[in-house]
Amino acid sequence: MSILIRGGTVVTAEGTLDADVLIVGEKIAAVLARGSATDAATFAAAGAAADAEPDADVLIDAIGKYVIPGGIDGHTHMEMPFGGTFSADTFETGTKAAAWGGTTTIVDFAVQAKGTSLLATLDKWHEKADGNCAIDYGFHMIVSDVNEQSLKEMSACVGAGVTSFKMFMAYPGVFYATDGEILLAMQQASRSGATIMMHAENGIAIDQLVAQAIAAGHTDPVYHGLTRPPELEGEATSRAITLARVADCPLYIVHLSAAHALAAVAAARDAGQNVFAETCPQYLYLSLDDLARPDFEGAKFVASPPLRTPDHSAALWRGLRTNDLSIVSTDHCPFCFKEQKELGRGDFSKIPNGMPGVEHRMDLLHQGVVAGEITLSRWVETCATTPARMFGLYPRKGVIAAGADADVVVYDPAAKQTLSAATHHMNVDYSAYEGMEITGKVDVTISRGRVVVADGEFRGAAGQGTFLPRDLNQYLL
Structure with missing residues (x-):
């Protein structure tokens, strides 16, 4: 199968180019610039005469649209156990929803339970994902039980293509280290x-604040945010940076939400330390006011770290512009409002922590382009190219270039859409962005040369995604 995407504007982390993109099989065969002298060698390599357009089985008209690398969401939780339940998206439903939103690769988290081995955990997550994913996928490993065996198994995980390990300064008694x-x-x-x-986050101090709030009768969802103040995220971030400096270890701060934490990351990066951080769309667009919605509606917005006041969102947008924040991921961990979030009615500490978002990340960040917060190239960089390099997938992923995997999105920057649970494809009964009107929408999603979304239809299938063994972080000094 060959596909020619004609007439679009290719957007990369370096800039834009009026070019056509030829896909042959699972790879990008050529990027053919328009309006310049014909490159006979390039056209010949693409299987065409020097003065002719390459032949292709499928032609996609991209006039007036962007052609971008498929998004890479480096932080998802499909089928994750938490608080006596599981996140609502399976690897099948979650990866299909990701494809609808222009994401063609996820990196999910295998969750080590206390008393189990890392390698057994990795096998368990392969059983969940293999044969069920509609797009490509990799794994990080959550290390919740540090002992002689798990430390040894970390090296074996690296050999198996799992090159990043998540730890928690929060959740004492569960994940806390x-x-x-x-x-x-x-x-x-x-x-x-x-x-x-x-x-x-400083989980020990947070647990004290939570106990004090509940003892005082403060049980509504907003107290989830009020008992996890930004100062305790900043303190923990600074402490993690110090430990990483002592160990000479690369550090990646997940789901950074607070200006205090961002300042610590920026200072470490300015000092030349291998410290990186991501934020998430919810911290850019939502706020503590959403947690305070009446009639338990605030439970929909319970995640950790919590939503902050708008001044933190403004700081995060600045951090994206300055590259103190390197990546935007989703921390996609959906729990249905009915039956799951309801577990915490009357006690906010029992509300499952997590929000849906894997389908809307590319759109929400494009809205940042529309609003002038970031540039087109920065949009692609934070959503595709930097994640590919950070998580050892570049140049196979995250770039529109000959030889790369044909993970390509045709994006209509003028399309209007209204986000809603009635129209999204995530397996969850609410939208965190219900009624939000945005500009821009995925027109076509191609995963390794297969058209999986086009003409408002899903054309892919579970099992078409493949596991990606990953190399090391490519940004290490």
Whole structure:
């Protein structure tokens, strides 16, 4: 199968180019610039005469549209166990929803339970995902039990293509690791070149604030945010950075939400330390006011770290412009409002933590382009190219270039859409962005040379995605 995408504007992390894109099989065969002298060698390599357009089985008209690399969401939680339930999207439903939104690769988290091995955990997550994903996928590993065996198994995981390990300074009794345990894991990661990903909130202090709030009768969802103040995210981020510096370990702060944490990351990066951070669309567009919605509606917006006041959102947009924030991921972890979020009615601490978002990340960040917060190239960089490099997938992923996987999105920048649970494809009964009107929409999604979304229809299938063993972080100094 060959596909020619004609008439579009190719957008990359470096800029834009009026060019046609030829796909042959699963790879991009050529990027053919328009309006310049014909490059006979390029056309010949694409299977065409020097003065003719390459032949293709499928022609896609992209006039007036952007042609961009498929998005890479480096932070998702499909079928994740949490609080006595599981996130509502399976690997099948979640990856289909991702494709609708122009994401062609996810990196999900295999979750080690206390008393189990990392390698057994990886096998378990392969059983969940293999044969069920509609797009390509990789894994990070959550390390919740630091011991001699798990430290040894970290190297084996790297050999199996899992090159990043997530740890938690939050959730005592579940995922929480002490500073000493974190240091040991960081030292092991340093020896193999792996990256430690950190959920940076001071969970010990937060648990005290939560207990105090509940004892005082403050049980509504807004207290989830009020008991997780930004200062405790900033403190934990600074502490994680210090531990990583001692261990000489690359550090990646996940779902950064607070200006305090961003300042710590920026200072470390300015000092030359291998520290990186992501934020998520919910922290750019939503706020503590959403957590305060009446009639338990605020439960829809419970995630950790929590939503902040708007001044933090403004700081995060600045961080994206300055590259103190490197990536926008979703932390997609959906729980249905009915039956799941309801578990915390009368006690906010029992509300499952997580929000849906994998389908709307590309659109919401494009809205940042429309609003003048970021440039077109920065949109592509934060959503596709940097994740590919950060998570060891470049140049196979994250770029429109000959030889790369044919993960390509044709994006209509003028299309209007209204986000709603009535029209989204995620397996969850509410939208965090219900009624939000945005400009821009995916027209066609191509995953490794297969058209999976076009003409308002899903044309892919479960099992078409393949597991991606990943190399090391390509940004390490």
